[in-house]
Amino acid sequence: MEESxxxxxxxxxxxxxxxxxxxxxxxxxxxxxxxxGKSISWNWAAFFMGIYWMIYRKMYFKAGAFLLLSMxxxxxxxxxxxxxxCILVGIAVYANALYLDHVEGNIKKASMIFPHDKxxxxxxKGGTNLPLTxxxxxxxxxxxxxxxxxxx
Numbered sequence: 001m002e003e004s005x006x007x008x009x010x011x012x013x014x015x016x017x018x019x020x021x022x023x024x025x026x027x028x029x030x031x032x033x034x035x036x037g038k039s040i041s042w043n044w045a046a047f048f049m050g051i052y053w054m055i056y057r058k059m060y061f062k063a064g065a066f067l068l069l070s071m072x073x074x075x076x077x078x079x080x081x082x083x084x085x086c087i088l089v090g091i092a093v094y095a096n097a098l099y100l101d102h103v104e105g106n107i108k109k110a111s112m113i114f115p116h117d118k119x120x121x122x123x124x125k126g127g128t129n130l131p132l133t134x135x136x137x138x139x140x141x142x143x144x145x146x147x148x149x150x151x152x
Contacts (some may be wrong), residue, residue, distance in 0.1 A: 001128065012119065014111075015027060015103055015107070017123055018103050018126030018127075019126060021127065026100075030096070030103075030133070037054050037133065039094060040094065040099035041096040044092070045095075046095030047088055051067050051070070051091075052136070052137060054066065054097065054098075055129065055132060055133045055136060056130060057128060058126065058127070058128065059098065059102050062102070066087065066091060072087075089135060107122065115146035
């Protein structure tokens with residue numbers, strides 16, 4: 001294991017502090033990925049929710065990048081929907097690795113910048129954001145409905 005990577009089994013469970021919801025699931029996935037050295041690990045929630053799963057897990061930059069990729073794929077004549085499906089599969093296959101990278105990066109930053117308050121910072125920066133996820137889904141539904149003229 002590289003020195004720059006955060007150990008999942010630290011004295012103070014910083015991964016658990018950051019992840020908050022579904023700690024056991026993610027710690028198990030992270031441990032298996034580290035043991036095997038592979039970053040491929042299926043995540044059903046990420047497959048069905050895609051970018052919304054990333055927003056829920058507070059991976060805003062990655063969600064924005066995949067949103068742009070998805071928008072470009074949709075503009076591809078004839079195969080746009082197929083490409084978007086492939087993007088969803090890609091998100092699902094690498095979701096746990098993307099999340100591990102997000103968790104480790106935030107733990108490393110918090111440990112460097114706020115060594116004495118890192119747990120409080122990780123509690124605030126980590127966890128999930130269900131209200132934003134729901135709000136963005138509603139906005140998307142309304143925009144699509146207006147554009148395609150099905151409501152309003």
